[in-house]
Amino acid sequence: MLTFRQAEQAYREHVLSDLDTRLSLGVLEDSDRLGDPSLEAEQQHMQAAAALLEQLQQVETDGFEQQLDIELMQRSLKLDLFFHNLQQHGEPQRRRMPNGVDGISAGIFQLFINDEREPEPRLDDILSRLQMAPAYLSTELQVITQPITRWCATELEQGEGIPSLFDTIYDWAEQIGYGKLAELKAAIEACNAALSDYLRELKSRDTIDDFAIGEDKVKELLALRQIDKTPAQLAAMASEFMAETQQLLAELTDKLVKKYDLDATTSQADLHEFLNNHYAAEIKGERLDSVLDYYHEHRQKIEDFIQQNTLFPLPEQQSMRILQTPDFLEPVIPAGAMWPPLALREGEKTSMVYLTLKEDQLAEHNQLGIPMMMVHEGTPGHHLQFASAALHESFIRRIYSANEHAEGWTTMLEDYMLDIGYVSDDIVDEVRFVTKREILRLVARVGIDLYFMTGNKDYLQVGLDLDFSSDDPFENAAKLLKTATGFTDGRVQAELNWYSSEQGYPLSYLTGNRMVWQLKQDIMDANKKRLDSDELDRQFHDVYLKSGCMPVASLRKVFEHYGYL
Template structure:
């Protein structure tokens, strides 16, 4: 084993040691386990990352590509350490940002919607995780000091929606005749009680509206991201971009007003409303969820266009699942989001696209917007990029 192989193995083992990271990568090591939200575990992870970072030795790399791989490992560890040690007004940010809901639900949701194994195996892992959830929530609450109010409010809203996820899992267990369905039902009831206790405890904590990590930390993060601009230069770039965008919008307004023979005085907001009506999608039986049908149709139209013209190869073993955003994720996904394929899971490279569709927000999902979104998030956009990447040796 050469030096790079040794470091790759150690780096992968470091990733495996974090339950949430391991599951998120598609590794099978901890499917039935929750992570440890305690500060002791947090600082142990920091110590392990620092130790591995200190032992990276570029001089032992044989060529440019090995040095590049070592640099990527280094940058991952540096950014991981940054976010695990950054402070917010003198307090570790970890203690200001509640993460109990995501901690117990992310892996369970993945097992529910993005796992190719038999349902009984997946439900067994879900049951195991549910049994650990009450203790996890207690430990999470013990970590928190004075949460940022916005983060606290999002956590409370998500916690109120989690029972909907558990109800769907219980219905799936009954439908598939899972043999431990009674135990699953008992554990769900206990976790729902624990969630209420967690919400009550979280509501009693003092909060702060202040959020600042300081200019020094901002500059450090920019350097870690290899952004060679100062915060002031980025602000100026943003202001210039906004000005240019306004100019483009005004030019488009004039052209579109002429195209659709509207009053020349029609302003941008009125034009936007007109286009939303003009390109509104037809709902089946008035159901907002039927908007998904239009996304699926647009996906097939795009793929057919690419194949007919042989624009570029499309990987065979890939898929993109388009689904409604579950209630517990809607506070953090107001419109839509894409989860790329699990990087280290064998088999089909599958992306998950969540769409938040509400009756009073259908203007977010017009024929104009749907085609743009599917190109951007799907193929030839992010999904193709990630699906191609995870299939590399």
């Protein structure tokens, strides 16, 4: 029988035995090496996971906190094994999902943009990885048999942007006088040639359109993520949320149409377009990246508001960088995304917020949407949440991936920050309208995620009267997403790229939103500590942020343990 400390160390060693994971968490040992994409390497890693899971069944724990950590370790390993064993058309899903582009570029990009060391050792690591990339891509082609059509198309699109990343790195190396420029140039040329061969070979492969995993697997996945609802119940929840939100949008539409003296027949979609144009972010000097100035401005305004009202605990050692999305990530970042602080890096906890700025998607970035984007991705949203978790003493709570915990927190905040008066009264209705139109993506994501995973079109019926008769799942999904949200066509397609490959993640937004609001409501109703509403808010935020990452169902146990429920 293992002691808790032995179990935690064994779990840590297992997680960090994967080179890609190790670097992504901020551990620089072996940062000059690419991981092994072979099926043999994955099989060995999963055999070790199964053996460790068995060991964790019997561990000596001392109290609630240690027992909770063991449960989280077990659940994490079970999820890894679930996806390892997941099949697509008689073969492991891994063989249907090309990942060579991310495999060679993710670590290089991190070393380039998010590494605190001097340039020389970082470039040495990048050079080494570039030299290994051709062999990596060759192995990836051996792994992939007949890929899923959409996943293959996304890989091809991402691959087209990689040479621009390498060009930027070479320019940087040249500017700082890197001593191995000739080697770097040769490695980039060889990598680009290998990448071109890899993409050409992928493009020539026969592909498979269907990628559903079936209702039973979806139920299994929901149970592993501690989401205590069936797919049908989740779809019903989405329909109910759609009806509630549409009623509010109708009321806001009536108010705003009168306020701006628009035609009485103005639709929600037309009003949304009018507001996007009316409050468009000014492009300065024809530079798209000048839009980032508005994000920086609101980031500071939000932090000032939070400090003045002492709403959330703000760690001293935390920071956030706001950047334009690089070309090769645009196919999978529709509007914005946040790379959390590297959980195991010592010192300041720094997040990277990427914003996709394209001519055909600039309507997504306006002075009504920008404040809520920063609430969601920055502080008090994902950045604050993960920066706080990265300070937790528990290894598993620094790294645990619980999507409904993360997205439930941030989407709850979109309403909360409006309710407590962050946005001025003169435009609060406009911001709420745009936010509620935007939040309908949560409803669409539930329906589309369930549809993609099961192949059942009924899950697309979330309260809109639409015809889903197409045999193309992406045409049906796009119709729902476009109608529900008014997103640009470019954003719709980028959203669907990741919906299709991140099974169970898209539905976590609304599911998490409902779970977090219910948890908060239950705590308010119980009010066992007899606190006023403002102080109860503060303590809810404090416990939520300082408990680390875990499923919302596990977090409920934490609040029970501390006497709030």
